[in-house]
Amino acid sequence: MSAATAALALLAATGLARAEGELNIYNWGNYTNPDVIKKFEEKYNVKVSVTDYDSNETALAKVRQGGSGFDIVVPSQTHLPIWINEGLLLETNPGGMENAKNIAPEWANPSFDPGRKYSVPWAWGTFGIVVDTSVYKGDINSWKIIFDTPDELKGKVNVVPEMNDLITAAVHYAGGEQCTTDKEVLKKVRDLLVAAKPNWVAMEYGAVDKMSAGDFKASNTWNGAGLRIRLARPEVSFGYPKEGFTYWSDNAVVLKDAKNVENAKLFQNFIMDPEVAAGLSAFHRYANGIAGSDKFMPADMKDAPEIVVPEESKPHGTFALMCSPEADALYTRIWTELQK
Known part of the structure; x- marks a missing residue:
């Protein structure tokens, strides 16, 4: 055995062997700034690859299979406890990293990751409605647009097919509480969704491009998407439903089977x-x-109505919860029926 081969064997035996200079990120689509990635690559001489997913469920299913090859993933706070409880994440203790001092106090010790043992903040926002106000002149701060669609908008509404967000909105519209298991409320929700679906033109994630082009006249969506749409089409406004809307956050974590752990920690910091x-x-x-x-934020974000929640809307917002297995099963049953 040569000295070089012996050295490699020793590294492998001690667990120190790893792919030098690489980092593989698994993230939501249209969510990772290539300029930021370039800065990281240049600063640490690390080659970064980014692979997209379209939902929390897709990401979780992929990683559960094992051997994904990814180092970093960015789940929502509703799903993060699942990742932790299933042992899919490495405890990197971001709360103890040098830049943790920059985490805003309200995000430093979240219930979904006390003390930030696993995760760092990536983004947070709200889930509401975008409406083309040149077509619809009524109140845009209501889930009525989705679930009891006004005549002007029938056949022109898109619904983002994110199960928890859509069903939670329907629960709020039906007068229930988030994550309810009340069969009476959920029957109302089921009936509401089934009756509403014929008034929708699509159930797509791609609301930004099609709303911007005027193909859709309304959609449920996330607030950052709402901002993008308004900048492209000024007659579109973002509504905060008075029946109840949710706040959410996404957070960057390191996978337990990550091959590039030190680079992943560098990225978290x-x-x-x-x-x-x-x-x-x-x-x-x-x-x-x-x-x-x-x-350092762009000027068009500092006072944007999609980013800065209006004072009158704040009482109607609640943080999205991780529902119980019982509630999840009931939601899934409704969702499955809606897909037929």
């Missing part, structure tokens, strides 16, 4: 820098949980 966090926000168009990033 890197995105907690205020200027870097602002760079991510400038691209994905959502707020972030990093204090001091405001001064």
Whole structure:
């Protein structure tokens, strides 16, 4: 055995062998600023690849299979406890990293990851409605647009097919509480959705392009998407439903079977820098949980009505919860019927 071969064997035996200079990120589509990635690559001489997914369920299913090859993933707070409880994540202790001092106080010790043992803030926002106000002149701050569609909008409404967000909105519209297991409320929700579906033209994630082009006249969506649409089509406005809307957050974590652990930790620390966090926000168009990033944010985000929740709407918002297995099963049953 040569000296070089012996050295490689020793590295492998001690668990120190790893793919040098690489980082593989698994993230939501249209969510990772290539300029920020380039800065990270240049600063640490690391080659980064980014692979997209379209839902929490897709990401979770992929990683559960094992051997994904990814290092970083960015789940929502509703799903993060599942990742932790199933042992899919490495405890990297971001709360103890150098840049953790920049985490805004309200995001430093979240219930979904106390003490930030696993995750760093990526983005946060709200889930509401976008409406073309040149077509519909009524109140846009109501789920009525989706579930009891006004005549002007029938056949022109898109619905983003995110199960929890859509059913939670329907629960709120039916007068129920988030994550309810009340069979009476859920029957109303089921009937509401089935009756509403014929008034929708599509159930697609791609609302930004089609709303911007005028193909859709209304859609449920996330607030950053709402901002993108309004900038392309000024007659579109974002509504905060008075029946109840949700706040959410997405967070960057490291997988238990990551091959590039040290690079993943570097990346977690890197995105907690205020200027870097602002760079991510400038691209994905959502707020972030990093204090001091405001001064680096694009001017068109600082007072944007999609990003800054109006005072009169704040009482109607609640943080999205991780529902019980019983509630999830009931939601899934409704969702399956809706897909028929």
